[in-house]
Amino acid sequence: MKKHNFSAGPCILPQEVMKKAAEAVIELDGIGLSLIEISHRSKEFVTIMEKARSLALELLGLEGKGYSALFLQGGASMQFLATAYNLLETRAGYLNTGTWSLKAIKEARLFGDVIEVASSQEKNYNFIPKGYKIPDGLDYLHLTSNNTIFGTQIKEFPKSNAPLVCDMSSDIFSRQLDFTQFDLIYAGAQKNMGPAGTTLVVVKEDILGKVTRKIPSMLDYKIHIAKDSMFNTPPVFPVYVSMLTLQWLKDLGGIPAIEEINEKKANLIYSEIDLNPVFSGYAAKEDRSTMNATFNITDDTLKETFDKLCKEAGINGLNGHRSVGGYRASMYNALSLESVGVLVDIMSELERKG
Numbered sequence: 001m002k003k004h005n006f007s008a009g010p011c012i013l014p015q016e017v018m019k020k021a022a023e024a025v026i027e028l029d030g031i032g033l034s035l036i037e038i039s040h041r042s043k044e045f046v047t048i049m050e051k052a053r054s055l056a057l058e059l060l061g062l063e064g065k066g067y068s069a070l071f072l073q074g075g076a077s078m079q080f081l082a083t084a085y086n087l088l089e090t091r092a093g094y095l096n097t098g099t100w101s102l103k104a105i106k107e108a109r110l111f112g113d114v115i116e117v118a119s120s121q122e123k124n125y126n127f128i129p130k131g132y133k134i135p136d137g138l139d140y141l142h143l144t145s146n147n148t149i150f151g152t153q154i155k156e157f158p159k160s161n162a163p164l165v166c167d168m169s170s171d172i173f174s175r176q177l178d179f180t181q182f183d184l185i186y187a188g189a190q191k192n193m194g195p196a197g198t199t200l201v202v203v204k205e206d207i208l209g210k211v212t213r214k215i216p217s218m219l220d221y222k223i224h225i226a227k228d229s230m231f232n233t234p235p236v237f238p239v240y241v242s243m244l245t246l247q248w249l250k251d252l253g254g255i256p257a258i259e260e261i262n263e264k265k266a267n268l269i270y271s272e273i274d275l276n277p278v279f280s281g282y283a284a285k286e287d288r289s290t291m292n293a294t295f296n297i298t299d300d301t302l303k304e305t306f307d308k309l310c311k312e313a314g315i316n317g318l319n320g321h322r323s324v325g326g327y328r329a330s331m332y333n334a335l336s337l338e339s340v341g342v343l344v345d346i347m348s349e350l351e352r353k354g
């Protein structure tokens, strides 16, 4: 039986994408060769890379607007330092909304002054700071749009004179935003796009080339752009699967269509959390993530029964991150409303039992 996969990442992908990806490992589109045994310079793979890059820009509404899409390696964690390497000359601002922001801050400190513009640390990151002042003279302002571990999500982005850099690893392609407000977006593939092994970087080209330091080739966005995201052998399988997922999303109606489904899923689980006395939400209501719902069980004696019922129903990946505890239901694009329904039914059954 296929399980209901609430894993935070790597995570669920569309079933039809999995099937096509599995087939391509044996033979790519009837060419008599596997996807993973052909040259990355072959016309077949070059076409795949170009399609992945253009689909990413198209879905974000950034085509023809001076942006370039790259599929790089090293995960979002590599982008923590690559962004600073390429953009931080003297001083950058960072919004500290949790574990991933902190890791980005740590890397950026190697390159210049880092100003924490605001932080939600005092409440173990259960909310998004608002109304903070953004100092003048920043090389850029760095945000984490969705805090995968804590279940918070920025709903309104700050107006800033400095370029906006955003880690969208866990909510890219999940909701409509004016993506032109960002100058650089990065996202590890494994939360909403594909298998681990590639990271999407969407960068506005005119912000590059302004730092005085020398940049190693593998970390230099300008070099990756000049080489059409093929400076070295790209991670062919993750790029291919990402391309398939982006095509799946486009066929579905793009971000507006998936956003509608994602909101239904989020409303379903959060209304259960709010109405059911056995559960309590972790994140502040106005900052709740549509991707990762964090919650606790109020009566510990019911925990064993809840876990057992979840297991019997084939629910996977519901444990909260160790720094928060409790539960976390990750509801990425490919997770169906039906799967959330199965979980919510168990939650209400537990209330009847309790």
Ligand SMILES: *Cc1c(COP(=O)(O)O)cnc(C)c1O
Binding pocket: 009, 074, 075, 076, 077, 078, 100, 144, 146, 147, 148, 167, 168, 169, 170, 188, 189, 191
């Ligand atoms: C998972 C995650 C990361 C880390 O991604 P890696 O690809 O493992 O380096 C960074 N930021 C956010 C918001 C994440 O959810």
